Amino acid sequence: MSDVLALVEARLLTALGEPDARAAITFLGTDRIEVLRFAASDDAGDIVRYATLGMSAHPMTDPTASLADPLRGPRAELVLSVRAGRADTDKVLRPLAVLAASPQVEGLVVAPGASLDTGEPLWPGAPFTSVLVAESGGLVEDLELDAPLDPVRFLPLLPMTPNEAAWKRVQGAAALEERWLRHGTDLRDPLRAGVPLGD
Structure with missing residues (x-):
């Protein structure tokens, strides 16, 4: 499905410009996942963006399905936006790749409203170990593919503190x-405090 990834990369470049860095990570038994870094531009102010490339090569399959469909099923890539210069956020490349590999490794179907946990800070000193998956279609438009393939959705990730993640499990994403x-709340602040949850 390298042709799918070529189209995905083209869509990312159209939306975000040329990446100024990229890292490739391969986990045992999975295809390679790349993470592209897009430096802050005049339009985005001081926002740096990280996008995965490789997660959409195969459709995500419900782990309860008896047979995986090699063509049909949701496809996605992950996009994280943070304010530049406030923390060593470039260390997020590996956790992002881990999350992008989770459909292949764990059989997860990543969809808006889901929580994804890395089990470690997203970057050194980060108050976040998990993210909330938001709705696609904003920053990077969905990429339509030829039938019968599902479109590729570019899902924004919103970092959550452990308390926010626990609260979300009870109260819901909305x-x-x-x-x-x-x-x-400035969800792009890499050092933000958790939102008040008691009022």
Whole structure:
């Protein structure tokens, strides 16, 4: 499915410009996952973006399905946006690759509203060990593929503190996003504190 990845990379470059760095990581028994870094531009201010490339090579399959369909099924790549210069966020490359490999490794279907846990800080000193998967279609438009292939969705990742992740498990993704919005939370701040959860 290298042709799919070529189209995915072209869509990323159209939306985000030329990457200024990229890293490739291969996990045992999985295809290679690349993470592309897009430096802050004049349009984005001080925002640096990281996008995976490789997750969409194969459709995600429900682990309860008796037979995996090699063509049909949701496809996605992950996109993380953070403010540059406030933390060593380039260390997020490996955790991002781990998350992107999770459909192949663990049989996960990554979809909006899901929580993904890395089990470690996203970067040194980060108050986040997990992310909330947000809806696609904003920063990078969905990429339509020829039938019968499903489109590739570029899913934004919103870092969560452990308390936010625990609260989200009980209250749901929509409630957490509404709370972030109500408190004016800067979800791109790599050093932000958790949103108040008691009021």
